[in-house]
Amino acid sequence: MTVRTGGADAPRTLPPAVLTGCVRSATAAPSLHNSQPWLFRVTGDGVDVYADPRRRLEGLDPAGRELFISVGAAVFTLRLAIRREGFLTRCALFPDPDDADLVARVTVGRPAVPSPAVEALADAIARRHSNRGPFTEDPVPATTLELLRDAAHREGAVLTVADAATRDAIVALSHAADRSLRARGGYRAEKSRSVRHPRRDGMPFSPVGPWDALEAVPTRDFGLLPEQPPETGAFEPYPTILVLSTPGDDRAHWVIAGQALQRVLLAATWQNLATTPASQPVEVPAVRRRLTDGARGLWAQMVIRIGYGRPAAATARRDLSEVLLPD
Structure with missing residues (x-):
């Protein structure tokens, strides 16, 4: 209505x-x-x-x-x-x-x-919908990238398009971060619990996406269960990677980052782009510090991969009765 x-x-x-x-x-x-x-x-x-x-x-x-x-x-x-x-x-x-x-x-x-x-x-x-599948090699137009930067700016954040060297570093850091996270106690079990059969929360198998055998994009190893082996896919060799940052790093700036993230993702969807928010590079403090621009006072909050790809499946949502508190 x-x-x-x-x-x-x-x-x-x-x-x-x-x-x-x-x-x-x-x-x-x-x-x-x-x-x-x-x-x-x-x-x-x-x-x-x-x-x-x-x-x-x-x-x-x-x-x-x-x-x-x-x-x-x-x-x-x-x-x-x-x-x-x-x-x-x-x-x-x-x-x-x-x-x-x-x-x-x-x-x-x-x-x-x-x-x-x-x-x-x-x-x-x-x-x-978050799309963890392969994207095409078609470049994202500069005008579209400017629209996405403006979307982040309107919510008080900064969106940076990674150049070739930074992109390669982010991909390497992403896989290094995933290896570091896997070494944490309970991390793999927590990921595996997130990969669910159909239900209203967690990650069902279909949106997880295939495995990038060449490790060219910052995808996460979701610790798939043995009966569901990962499918390999031909990912784009030179992904378009964005870094979303905020001029601070307290809980208010984290909420600002979330608002900017969603505005960027919706603006990209409006432009018929597929999107993959990638959080693992900023989940390890040492890796996150390398993505943070101290000279500009900007804290890296999220990495986003964008491009053109097939439509992704939706993940289920909890029933409204589970999230709506009584007046």
């Missing part, structure tokens, strides 16, 4: 049922291993968004950085869904110092007709 504004009888706010629909859209956001670490409460004039610390992956995310990035992606999707309904939004991060899990309070603002760009981004919510 899209509420259009402008007439004398136009609604001045969104009814709870429509806000609940916006929450449903927000649950389509990406999250680490599809952990979906968010909860929502519909209020009289908006939605409170909470982190669900029970769903943090301790082996991969001991500090909770990627949990907050995931919640930030859901916050942006919620804002966009409300904007598509014909209203501006206000967003306050960590509005209650006594409630550390309350990440954002998204309030419905004044009516405003959504622009064509807003409509296009919102239409991309249902079509955006």
Whole structure:
């Protein structure tokens, strides 16, 4: 349902049922291993968004950085869904110092007709799926890369396109990071638990993608179970790699990174690009430091691979009753 504004009888706010629909859209956001670490409460004039610390992956995310990035992606999707309904939004991060899990309070603002760009981004919510398969060798146009940089900038982040040397270093660092992570106690078991048969969370086998035998792209070894051996694939030899950074590295900047990440991914989907967020290069502190631009005061938060590829399968989402808190 899209509420259009402008007439004398136009609604001045969104009814709870429509806000609940916006929450449903927000649950389509990406999250680490599809952990979906968010909860929502519909209020009289908006939605409170909470982190669900029970769903943090301790082996991969001991500090909770990627949990907050995931919640930030859901916050942006919620804002966009409300904007598509014909209203501006206000967003306050960590509005209650006594409630550390309350990440954002998204309030419905004044009516405003959504622009064509807003409509296009919102239409991309249902079509955006992480694609871990091979991409073609077709280059991404410079104008499209500029659009993606602008998307990150609008959310307070910086998106950098890796040059050839940096790209090769990132790929090597990604595989080094994966080897380092595999050495952690419980890490492989945690990954294997994330690769699930059909259910509402975790990673089903189909979106994991084939194995890159030449290790040309920053893909993660998901520790697949023995009865499901990885399929090999012919990946692009020179992937287009982006680094998303923020001018700080506290929990507020992690939420900002998540909002920027989702805006970039939706803008790429709008441009018919496939996307692969790759978090393993920034999950190992030593590797992350090499991707961080200290001279510019920018902290690397996520690596993104983009290109043209076949449509990817969607991952399941938890039922709305599991993520919607009582008013």
